[in-house]
Amino acid sequence: MDARADHEAVTGRLPELLVGALRELARVRRLLVALDFDGTLAPEVDSPEQARALPEARDAVLRLLALPRTRVALVSGRALRSLIHVAQLPDETLLVGSHGIEIRLDDPTARVNLDTAELERVDVLHEVLSQVADSIDDVWLEAKPAGFALHTRLATEEDSRLAHLVALRETQAELDDLTIREGKNVLEFAVRSTTKGEAVEHLRRYTAADAVFYAGDDVTDEDAFDALGPDDLGVKSGPGPTLAPFRVAGPAEVAHVLSALATFRAGDVHEQ
Numbered sequence: 001m002d003a004r005a006d007h008e009a010v011t012g013r014l015p016e017l018l019v020g021a022l023r024e025l026a027r028v029r030r031l032l033v034a035l036d037f038d039g040t041l042a043p044e045v046d047s048p049e050q051a052r053a054l055p056e057a058r059d060a061v062l063r064l065l066a067l068p069r070t071r072v073a074l075v076s077g078r079a080l081r082s083l084i085h086v087a088q089l090p091d092e093t094l095l096v097g098s099h100g101i102e103i104r105l106d107d108p109t110a111r112v113n114l115d116t117a118e119l120e121r122v123d124v125l126h127e128v129l130s131q132v133a134d135s136i137d138d139v140w141l142e143a144k145p146a147g148f149a150l151h152t153r154l155a156t157e158e159d160s161r162l163a164h165l166v167a168l169r170e171t172q173a174e175l176d177d178l179t180i181r182e183g184k185n186v187l188e189f190a191v192r193s194t195t196k197g198e199a200v201e202h203l204r205r206y207t208a209a210d211a212v213f214y215a216g217d218d219v220t221d222e223d224a225f226d227a228l229g230p231d232d233l234g235v236k237s238g239p240g241p242t243l244a245p246f247r248v249a250g251p252a253e254v255a256h257v258l259s260a261l262a263t264f265r266a267g268d269v270h271e272q
């Protein structure tokens with residue numbers, strides 16, 4: 001294969017500016033690759049437990065994990081348990097679940113511990129949100145350690161709007177200071193407040209990374225993009241307003257970006 005064909009095989013149809021930024025990033029000494037899961041590595045599906053990373057994305061993540069001075073983290077709104085189930089990645093993958101409430105670094109036994117007051121608030125949330133889910137067609141509740149996700153993907157637009165309105169009204173009538181986040185066909189309620197931005201900062205310190213790559217698709221990923229600095233690189237997956245300097249169409253293109261990053265990094269690591 002000549003050099004041009006070789007270059008095209010690695011970069012595909014990625015914009016030249018993005019390819020240049022990936023090459024630059026691949027040269028840093030310690031790199032943290034932090035990735036959202038749903039809508040970024042995995043295409044959206046109706047049943048959250050059926051979601052899986054695209055094979056090309058998973059291969060690229062495995063290649064990155066195998067490189068020296070390169071750490072990979074998943075930063076997800078999913079409960080850690082659910083993230084472990086769908087991601088199916090080796091233990092050296094750093095995991096952030098529940099939008100930063102649950103963090104699994106290199107100790108796989110680490111658990112989130114809620115105090116009694118928080119556990120009581122989770123119980124109240126459960127009672128209120130179960131009633132909402134039970135009373136509206138095709139609306140269901142996903143449990144997480146510190147809260148719940150009210151899913152409306154399969155509901156009609158009208159029922160979805162109604163579910164959001166009622167859930168907001170009823171939860172706020174019962175509990176103060178809830179953390180409420182709107183995502184894709186989901187409204188999330190938690191009794192603890194953290195953001196993906198805080199999670200990225202935590203991971204940056206933990207890994208002593210010289211630069212961070214972050215890819216994400218949803219509103220909550222904007223906190224992570226906001227936490228990036230001039231030496232970092234953010235890529236938004238799919239449509240919607242974003243702080244990320246680069247955008248690709250969706251998970252298939254994210255996989256391509258990760259694959260190119262792994263290839264550049266492997267080359268640069270060998271050169272050093």
Ligand SMILES: O=P(O)(O)OC[C@H]1O[C@H](O[C@H]2O[C@H](CO)[C@@H](O)[C@H](O)[C@H]2O)[C@H](O)[C@@H](O)[C@@H]1O
Binds near residue numbers: 043153
């Ligand atoms: O931060 P993420 O990794 O993107 O997780 C965000 C939420 O993802 C899951 O819900 C979303 O994906 C589902 C599977 O494609 C889809 O059915 C649902 O409509 C989406 O909202 C997950 O179930 C949530 O707990 C996460 O917070």
